[in-house]
Amino acid sequence: MIGPLTQISRTEHLPARIAAQFAQQIQEGDLKPGDRLPTENEMSKNFGVSRTVIREAIAQLRNEGMIETRQGVGAFVIGRPTRHIRLDDRRKMDPHGFRDLFQLRVPLEIEAAGLAATYHRAEHLRQLDEALQRMKVTDDGAGDGIIADLDFHRAIAAATGNDYFVQFLGAVSDRILQTIVESRERIRLDEIVAIVNREHTELRDAIAARDPVRARAAMRTHMVGSAERIALRLEFYL
Amino acid sequence: MIGPLTQISRTEHLPARIAAQFAQQIQEGDLKPGDRLPTENEMSKNFGVSRTVIREAIAQLRNEGMIETRQGVGAFVIGRPTRHIRLDDRRKMDPHGFRDLFQLRVPLEIEAAGLAATYHRAEHLRQLDEALQRMKVTDDGAGDGIIADLDFHRAIAAATGNDYFVQFLGAVSDRILQTIVESRERIRLDEIVAIVNREHTELRDAIAARDPVRARAAMRTHMVGSAERIALRLEFYL
DNA sequence: AGTTTTCAGGTTATCAGACAATCATATGAA
C-alpha cells in the first residue's frame, strides 16, 4: 500500500518539516485563529510518522506562539499571534536588506549612547576600557578586533541599564558584523583602525563625562563613519 | 531513596521548566558556547523525568537558537547566542520594564518618521489618512481608537520601506499598547483625544510634505506627549 | 423543573523500552 502524496519523505528533521507545513497553512489562512488542529493520533496516521514526531512539531509551533494546546481538549490556532521578531537568515547577503538592518541600528546606537552617558556605572566603564584596550592591542583588524568592537558596543548597550537595548542591539549589530566578516574577509582595516579607535575613545570619554548630548553626537559620527567605510548610503537628519 | 532537591516538581509543563533552567545556565555563563550538554539519558536520570520530556526541552532550546544537536554526538551550546529577540511576558506589568520598553520605542518611532517622510508612497499616505479618519470618528477612546492609533503608527513604519521597522516597531508598540489597555481600562481619553489627533495630523502633514526634519520633530513631540500622558519620566535629548 | 454529582469518552502529557541512523574513535591492515 502506497501512502498519499502529502506524506513526509524523510531527508531532514521530520518535526521541523511538519511544523513548517502547519505554519504555512496558518500563514495562508487555511487555518484561522480559534481553529482546532487534528488530534495527534490523526496527524500521526495522516503523515505516516509516529506520535512522537507530531508532538515535537506541535511543541515547536507552541514555542513560536502560533498555537496553544490544552490538555484533554486539543491544539488550537492562537488568536492574536504574539509578535516574535526574527532576523531571517534569508536576506543575509542581500545588500538591500543589509542597508535596512544598518538603518535600524543607527537610531538604536545613538539612543543607547545617550542613555549610557546618563545611567552607566563603574563596571560599565571598566567593560568599555577593556574592549578598547583589546582593539588597540590587536592590530589584526580581522579577527579579535571585530569581536572587541562588538564587545565595545555591547558594553554601551549594557550601560543603558535597559535590557531591551542589550537584546535588540545585540541581535542587530551581531548580525551586521557577521555579514561584514562573511562578505569581505580581507577588508583593509589597517588604515581605518586608527580612525575607529579615535571615534571609540571619544565615545567612551563622552559617556564617562556623563554628557548625553556629546555621547549621542559621538555615536552619530561613528555611525556615519561606519556607513561610509562599508560604502553604505544612508540618511542622517540629526 | 529520596531524590535530590534539584528535581522538578510538577505543577506546570515539565519541558518548559527544564528548558528555562538550561537557558538560565547559558545566560549566566555556567554553560559557555561550545560546551556539551549532558546526554539525554543522563538528564533523564538527573531530573527524574522521562527522555521524552528532556527531548522536548532540548527541541525548544534548539528552536530558540541557543543550542545545536548533532545526531550521534550530542547537544552543544551554540556559539552566537540569541539572534532571536523575545519580548517576555514576565515583565508585562512591571512598571520598570514598561518604561524600558517605551525608552526603546522612542528612537525607533522618531527615525521611522524621518524615513517615512523620505520614502513614503501614495498608498502609505492613504493608510495614514484612513487611520486618522477612524480615530476622529470614534470618539470612544478606549476601543477602536486604540486600534486606529496602532494602525497609524504601523502605517508610518510601513512607509519607511524598511521591513525591519515594521517588525520591530510592530512588536514593541503592540506590546506597549496592550499593556496600557490592560492596566488602565478606563483611561480618560476624552480631553486627550483632541490633542493626539492634532499631533497625528501634524505628523501626517510633515510626512506628506516629504520633510524628514519636521516629521522627526513632530514624532518627538508626539512621543514626549505620550510619555507624559501615561505619567512616564523619560529623557529627551534631541 | 432546576441544580449538583458522577461517569464515560476523548485528548494531551508523560512514561518506558526498543530499534535505526549517525558520528567519533579505536583498531587493524596495507
Place this chain on the structure above:
DNA sequence: TTCATATGATTGTCTGATAACCTGAAAACT
C-alpha cells in the same frame, strides 16, 4: 604512516501503555 573497518556512544524515531485533564451527558438530588 595511511586508509579501511569495527565498535561504542548518542541522537532520532517508533511503539505501546498509563496518567492527568477536559467536555458533555446521564444520573441523582433538591
